[in-house]
Amino acid sequence: MSTGTPAWRIVAAPHPTSLHDPTAWAYHGIAELERAAGLADLGHADAAWTAAAVHADVRHQDHVRTVRLVAVAPDGGTPGDVVGAATLWGDLDDNRTWADVTVMVHPRHRRRGIGTALADRIEAEAADDGRRTVLTEVAFGEPAPGDRLLTPPTDTGHAPADHPGVAFALARGYRLEQVERRSVLSVPVEPARLERLAADALEHAPGYRLHTWHDEIPATWLAGFAALETRMSTDVPSGEMDWAEEVWDTGRVRDLVARHHESGDGFVVTAAEHVATGELAAMTMLLFPTDDGESADQEDTIVLQAHRGHRLGMLVKAVNLQALARRRPSTRRVHTGNAAENAHMLAINEALGFRAEGGSATLRLTQAGR
Ligand SMILES: CC(C)(COP(=O)(O)OP(=O)(O)OC[C@H]1O[C@@H](n2cnc3c(N)ncnc32)[C@H](O)[C@@H]1OP(=O)(O)O)[C@@H](O)C(=O)NCCC(=O)NCCS
Known part of the structure; x- marks a missing residue:
């Protein structure tokens, strides 16, 4: 001054x-x-x-x-x-x-x-x-x-x-x-390409059933969704930041959904159910303003440890992008951020067509x- x-x-x-x-x-x-x-x-x-x-x-x-x-x-x-x-x-x-x-x-x-x-x-x-x-x-x-x-x-x-x-x-x-690493995907992804990525992934994931939800998490899946969010808090690479697990319950999931509604945001979630146990094994969320804008954000994606190796990450992401194209056809860009050391997630994003747009420290x- x-x-x-x-x-x-x-x-x-x-x-x-x-x-x-x-x-x-x-x-x-x-x-x-x-x-x-x-x-x-x-x-x-x-x-x-x-x-x-x-x-x-x-x-x-x-x-x-x-x-x-x-x-x-x-x-x-x-x-x-x-x-x-x-x-x-x-x-x-x-x-x-x-x-x-x-x-x-x-x-x-x-x-x-x-x-x-x-x-x-x-x-x-x-x-x-x-x-x-x-x-x-x-x-x-x-x-x-x-x-x-x-x-x-x-x-x-x-x-x-x-x-x-x-x-x-x-x-x-x-x-x-x-x-x-921050990345952006131009959408809509060519439908045949998404279809092929989803079909290839599905071949490695027998025994799983997909669910896609718009703007809500059905009551029967709230507990399963909460368990996935709890895992999200510790499974994502966090360097030397040793924070404790965030324990999610169904109330916290309801609170998240209410907050998105009040913010004027809509979302699509695709989740994978392990048919033999009825457990929710994976999920991914795309979030966007409910106007007919062009931008959407990739929110959390998680596959539970016990269910890794079945291409569920690619499967739920590809299917969710298909859902986004139907639910909000005006979308042109999806932004995402991933820990630079999160090689598996980055490989999935690259295969989907995400390209680098800088980073976040x-x-x-x-x-x-x-
Ligand atoms: C970062 C930000 C908040 C700084 O606001 P600001 O009002 O310009 O900050 P100040 O005037 O108080 O700067 C304090 C010191 O920060 C450092 N600094 C701030 N801007 C800088 C720049 N462009 N290049 C190098 N040093 C910088 C300097 O040491 C500066 O002291 P000096 O002016 O005496 O050299 C502003 O640039 C901003 O809003 N950036 C986008 C959001 C963001 O990145 N926030 C930071 C993380 S919370």
Whole structure:
């Protein structure tokens, strides 16, 4: 700051009962900020949070505590006054000493200390809540020739050292832990190709029956779905980050579904049932705004250990892409992220036609006691 009077202040984002309330300015402002930052940093706003998604995220705090802060012009109170935002998510059931945080500053207002002020506040929130381990994720595009690259302790993947988000976190004492590869698939995939991939996989998976669900998880499958999500929390490679298992129950799955509905998102899930035992062995989810937009996100995909080696990962993913083409034909892009060391998942994605679009770095700060 060049003068003694800050051109902004940091406040907790007010939580309105409805997005039509005047107090909803902060959530609309966060959505505008997300779009502007996405366009500037990644060249698209496909991953930008909407105001409805922020609203649903703050409403659903049974399992995860959420804190949303905004940096605004001193007497600001309109969406356009939001120049930065920070969020904390803290798991309430497990991992109570861990927090996930993000800090985002509008591209026109960077390098003025707003990010630092937001990070100071949100890290203090984490520490006050007993959360001394703070993780943050920074998404970046494909590195350019000559970029200075950092290698995480997992020894797989690289993050650009001079990327604003990475440089910012490192300057605050975070350490690079893991790098995810981000990939994108152009859809619709040629139907004959998907059909062939699904049919080939099916040949290796006798004894399994597929189910595809739109916008709901049927009551009879809630427990099986919860068991898969519990496994997801520990089976995905996480480098040296030794967090505890997240135990999911049927209530938590219902909460996830309600949150997607309130966010204005639809989804398709394809799951594989092991016919002999009736156990849910695998599942994958694609999530998308219920408008006729072009972008969708690949959410969790998991195959239980006991059922690996039957090409169930490829099978559920190929069949789910077929379901997406029917359910939301306007979709043109599916984005995904995978740990760079997750060779099996990456091989499936490459066979489906995903191509690299950069990565995402996970950085960790260990806070001293307060
Ligand atoms: C990262 C981000 C939040 C920084 O916000 P900001 O308001 O510009 O940050 P500050 O002005 O407080 O910068 C603090 C320090 O971070 C480092 N830094 C920030 N931007 C940098 C850049 N582009 N290149 C190198 N270092 C940078 C510098 O050390 C800087 O101190 P200095 O300006 O005295 O050199 C902003 O660039 C952003 O929103 N990026 C997209 C989202 C993201 O990646 N968030 C980070 C993970 S949570």
